[in-house]
Amino acid sequence: MSNKTVEINLTGIVQGVGFRPFLYNLAREYSLNGYILNRGNAGVRLVLQGEPKKIDEFLKKIKEKSPAISYIENMDVKDLITEEIYEILEIKKSESGRGISLTLPPDIAMCNECLKDMKNSNLPKYFKYPFIACTICGPRYTTVTELPYDRERSTMIRFPFCKDAQPESCIKEYSDFKNKRFHAQTFACSVCGPNYKLYNKSNNILIANPIEDILKETARRINEGEVVAVKGIGGVHLVCLADNDDVILKLRRRKGQRKSKPFALMVPSLEVIENYLNISSEEKELLTSFRRPIVLLERKNVNEEIIISNQIAPGLNNVGVMLPYTGIHYLLFDYIGQKPLVYTSGNKSYIPMGIDNSKIFEQLKDLADVFLLHNRLIHQRADDSVLRIHDNKVKLIRRSRGYVPEYLPLPFEVELPGALATGPELATTGAVLRHNRIFPTQHIGNVTHLETYEFLKEALFHMKKLLQIKDSEIKFIACDAHPVFITTKLGKELSDQINIPLYPIQHHFAHILGLMAENKIQPDEEIVGISTDGVGYGDDGNIWGGEILLCSYKSYERLGHLEYQPMIGGDRCTKYPARMAASIILNTMGIEEAIKIFEKLKIYNDLEYKETELDTIIALFKNAESKFPNENIPLTSSTGRIFDTVSYLVGVSNIKTYRGEPAMRLESFALKGNPNMVELELNYSKNNIIKTSDLILDIIKLIEKSKNKPEDIAAKFQRVLALAFADIAKKFAELRGINKIGLTGGVAYNYSFSKTIKEAVIQEGFEFLEHNLVPPGDAGISTGQLIGGLFKHLKF
Ligand SMILES: [Zn+2]
Numbered sequence: 001m002s003n004k005t006v007e008i009n010l011t012g013i014v015q016g017v018g019f020r021p022f023l024y025n026l027a028r029e030y031s032l033n034g035y036i037l038n039r040g041n042a043g044v045r046l047v048l049q050g051e052p053k054k055i056d057e058f059l060k061k062i063k064e065k066s067p068a069i070s071y072i073e074n075m076d077v078k079d080l081i082t083e084e085i086y087e088i089l090e091i092k093k094s095e096s097g098r099g100i101s102l103t104l105p106p107d108i109a110m111c112n113e114c115l116k117d118m119k120n121s122n123l124p125k126y127f128k129y130p131f132i133a134c135t136i137c138g139p140r141y142t143t144v145t146e147l148p149y150d151r152e153r154s155t156m157i158r159f160p161f162c163k164d165a166q167p168e169s170c171i172k173e174y175s176d177f178k179n180k181r182f183h184a185q186t187f188a189c190s191v192c193g194p195n196y197k198l199y200n201k202s203n204n205i206l207i208a209n210p211i212e213d214i215l216k217e218t219a220r221r222i223n224e225g226e227v228v229a230v231k232g233i234g235g236v237h238l239v240c241l242a243d244n245d246d247v248i249l250k251l252r253r254r255k256g257q258r259k260s261k262p263f264a265l266m267v268p269s270l271e272v273i274e275n276y277l278n279i280s281s282e283e284k285e286l287l288t289s290f291r292r293p294i295v296l297l298e299r300k301n302v303n304e305e306i307i308i309s310n311q312i313a314p315g316l317n318n319v320g321v322m323l324p325y326t327g328i329h330y331l332l333f334d335y336i337g338q339k340p341l342v343y344t345s346g347n348k349s350y351i352p353m354g355i356d357n358s359k360i361f362e363q364l365k366d367l368a369d370v371f372l373l374h375n376r377l378i379h380q381r382a383d384d385s386v387l388r389i390h391d392n393k394v395k396l397i398r399r400s401r402g403y404v405p406e407y408l409p410l411p412f413e414v415e416l417p418g419a420l421a422t423g424p425e426l427a428t429t430g431a432v433l434r435h436n437r438i439f440p441t442q443h444i445g446n447v448t449h450l451e452t453y454e455f456l457k458e459a460l461f462h463m464k465k466l467l468q469i470k471d472s473e474i475k476f477i478a479c480d481a482h483p484v485f486i487t488t489k490l491g492k493e494l495s496d497q498i499n500i501p502l503y504p505i506q507h508h509f510a511h512i513l514g515l516m517a518e519n520k521i522q523p524d525e526e527i528v529g530i531s532t533d534g535v536g537y538g539d540d541g542n543i544w545g546g547e548i549l550l551c552s553y554k555s556y557e558r559l560g561h562l563e564y565q566p567m568i569g570g571d572r573c574t575k576y577p578a579r580m581a582a583s584i585i586l587n588t589m590g591i592e593e594a595i596k597i598f599e600k601l602k603i604y605n606d607l608e609y610k611e612t613e614l615d616t617i618i619a620l621f622k623n624a625e626s627k628f629p630n631e632n633i634p635l636t637s638s639t640g641r642i643f644d645t646v647s648y649l650v651g652v653s654n655i656k657t658y659r660g661e662p663a664m665r666l667e668s669f670a671l672k673g674n675p676n677m678v679e680l681e682l683n684y685s686k687n688n689i690i691k692t693s694d695l696i697l698d699i700i701k702l703i704e705k706s707k708n709k710p711e712d713i714a715a716k717f718q719r720v721l722a723l724a725f726a727d728i729a730k731k732f733a734e735l736r737g738i739n740k741i742g743l744t745g746g747v748a749y750n751y752s753f754s755k756t757i758k759e760a761v762i763q764e765g766f767e768f769l770e771h772n773l774v775p776p777g778d779a780g781i782s783t784g785q786l787i788g789g790l791f792k793h794l795k796f
């Protein structure tokens with residue numbers, strides 16, 4: 001039978017996942033000759049020649065047997081008419097090529113085979129060598145500088161393969177099609193690859209080798225209570241004991257502004273913690289997946305302080321846990337012991353962690369006692385991802401390592417070569433649009449700090465570069481509607497630079513747009529969206545944050561919201577919940593009555609400047625003569641501020657030391673309560689304004705009666721607030737003939753709050769939309785901004 005020749009073009013996640021070696025070996029099985037190569041961000045191309053029947057079988061097997069983390073989006077096959085006879089099968093040098101997507105996976109946790117090699121004393125080149133990787137595991141997004149995926153376009157370019165290591169050199173492994181490192185790009189061995197050294201704070205080497213001595217000394221220091229900076233895949237961790245209060249308090253002191261923000265833990269195995277923390281099958285699956293995120297796990301009712309100090313996550317019912325994902329993590333546990341360790345991002349509060357060694361020393365010299373650093377460059381910084389699971393839905397809090405650069409597909413066709421979104425200002429990300437795909441950057445953080453702002457720009461432009469989008473292809477910039485956000489200014493700068501439109505998108509609309517897209521809402525559909533969070537600039541210039549919006553992709557209508565409350569002194573109310581409480585009490589009761597309540601609550605004790613500050617608050621209120629908003633007294637419908645206030649009133653929080661703290665503490669506290677033990681109602685007005693003034697008054701009355709337990713009040717508060725939102729949403733959905741109601745915004749991380757809304761919505765036959773891919777918090781905003789911008793731009 002005569003041979004035929006075909007050209008096959010594959011798109012999807014087909015580079016950096018062992019695809020070329022897989023195809024090579026499969027083609028060999030079917031005695032096909034020709035070549036295989038990576039093409040820029042366009043995918044993989046094969047030209048193969050052989051018996052037609054064998055080619056058909058080969059094509060069938062591609063999808064069936066493709067490597068685990070790969071994903072074939074499209075396989076295009078065409079016959080080639082050629083005189084050429086292919087004598088051999090080869091993997092050719094990669095070419096450039098331009099597609100509409102990325103072919104690259106996120107960073108992949110070390111696989112079991114590589115782990116075995118690292119523990120195999122008969123393999124000297126790999127034994128206890130932490131940089132082992134293969135075709136299906138190892139760093140990707142953080143190490144690749146450009147596509148196509150090859151060693152020369154990664155930070156491994158500095159480490160040429162060895163030619164004489166025993167029993168097999170790296171170049172031999174790379175060239176041997178039977179080897180699992182055949183055409184692997186980011187691996188190395190102890191002979192040729194990067195290595196760790198242990199340094200003191202002044203950048204002097206304490207131990208250069210062997211690795212056993214380094215590990216032994218590092219373990220000794222950690223066990224004695226020191227804090228060690230350990231450089232890993234996408235950045236650097238601060239590592240210390242997790243069972244010792246003094247050590248954790250020392251780390252908190254050194255971090256300065258980190259009084260009670262929770263620290264994440266790394267555990268050598270889930271067995272170590274399963275007696276202390278609840279782990280559902282969904283949580284287990286994610287914890288052990290190649291993504292290796294930090295998953296928030298609920299504490300059991302046992303005294304887990306034996307292995308996890310209460311100082312890890314003060315006042316919270318859950319702790320963030322992850323499993324080892326790179327060689328050094330496993331090796332350290334071998335020397336330190338089988339117990340949880342603190343593994344927190346190695347940065348000063350609000351500044352992105354250093355990724356090159358000199359920056360790491362500079363930033364952490366007062367935080368770490370010693371430094372365990374390697375000499376492999378990190379091209380892209382990526383923190384550990386953080387999430388929690390509500391039933392079976394993933395609520396991403398920080399979407400970074402293990403998730404980036406995956407995209408969100410939009411559920412409709414779009415012909416638009418490119419657009420950028422700059423995100424909001426706190427806990428932010430940027431995002432790039434290419435046709436109907438949205439590529440969010442890794443988590444950036446609070447961009448009011450210059451270094452973080454630079455990080456945002458750099459991550460955004462790197463994503464654009466990987467996607468090979470030219471400046472001329474960027475058709476618009478989307479940003480927040482807040483006129484003074486630094487990201488809004490960045491949007492303006494960029495749009496001026498290339499002379500394209502800038503579309504400011506209202507914050508809560510953006511939250512809902514992301515939710516709609518991931519739930520595959522169509523362009524002609526409408527939903528009722530509940531958007532609950534801390535701060536978002538509203539159309540009327542007030543601070544929104546408890547909104548019920550009727551949304552299509554094109555526009556929205558504000559159906560209802562929380563009653564406006566004054567924030568006397570503006571942002572100080574965000575930091576000091578007592579100040580927010582004082583504002584609401586004054587607004588609700590007038591000065592005379594309010595003063596009596598202040599006395600009863602001894603509210604001045606919880607203000608930074610005590611009585612003086614309270615006097616100022618009262619004076620500001622008095623001078624305003626109920627005419628706000630004004631310069632000192634903005635108005636807010638924020639759900640976050642109501643949570644803060646109640647958290648303060650029930651005695652849970654008197655100061656916010658990190659974003660969301662009072663609300664998170666309240667959620668944990670409320671778990672101990674029973675909402676049915678107290679009477680509390682929450683009403684809304686005819687024009688659908690939820691009366692938070694009455695709510696706060698009623699809560700104060702409940703607290704005054706000693707028979708009421710604060711935990712029960714907290715639980716009831718969450719319930720009535722959730723039901724009020726659900727009620728208004730349902731009412732309008734019914735009225736307008738809409739059957740989908742969704743929930744988004746930072747408060748949606750609160751499990752009981754979300755669950756109450758979900759149940760109320762489902763009970764009456766509506767479909768409930770929730771997040772599973774886009775972060776509910778502000779990290780999801782850039783995605784929504786792009787969708788909003790797109791509909792403005794294309795005038796659908
Ligand atoms: Zn591997």
Ligand SMILES: [Zn+2]
Nearest residue numbers: 162170189192
């Ligand atoms: Zn080597």
